[in-house]
Amino acid sequence: MQKEAVKPKSIQDYPMILTAKDIAEILRVSKPTAYELMRRTDFPLLPFEGRIRRVRRDEFFQWLARKSQNNTTA
Numbered sequence: 001m002q003k004e005a006v007k008p009k010s011i012q013d014y015p016m017i018l019t020a021k022d023i024a025e026i027l028r029v030s031k032p033t034a035y036e037l038m039r040r041t042d043f044p045l046l047p048f049e050g051r052i053r054r055v056r057r058d059e060f061f062q063w064l065a066r067k068s069q070n071n072t073t074a
Contacts, residue, residue, distance in 0.1 A: 011061055017046070017054050026060075 014022055024034040035053065038045055044059040 011057065014057050016057050018057050018060055020053055023055070023060070 014026070018026075020031050020034040020038060023029075023037065024031045027034065027037075029037075037043060038053045038055070042063070044055055044063050046054045046056065048054060
């Protein structure tokens, strides 16, 4: 029996608010690495009290696109 190929998720497949687990899945990194990324000052983190780390899906993908453009033009 042949195994079906897993279709990659599209942006719309993710929830409106992303967690570190979502970020780790999207970037294919570990959760600790996702948390480290989310501590960056330029990361579009939502303003929650305490240790809660969340980001709006669309803002995250816009931020990621800007970072990708900066890396390719450097």
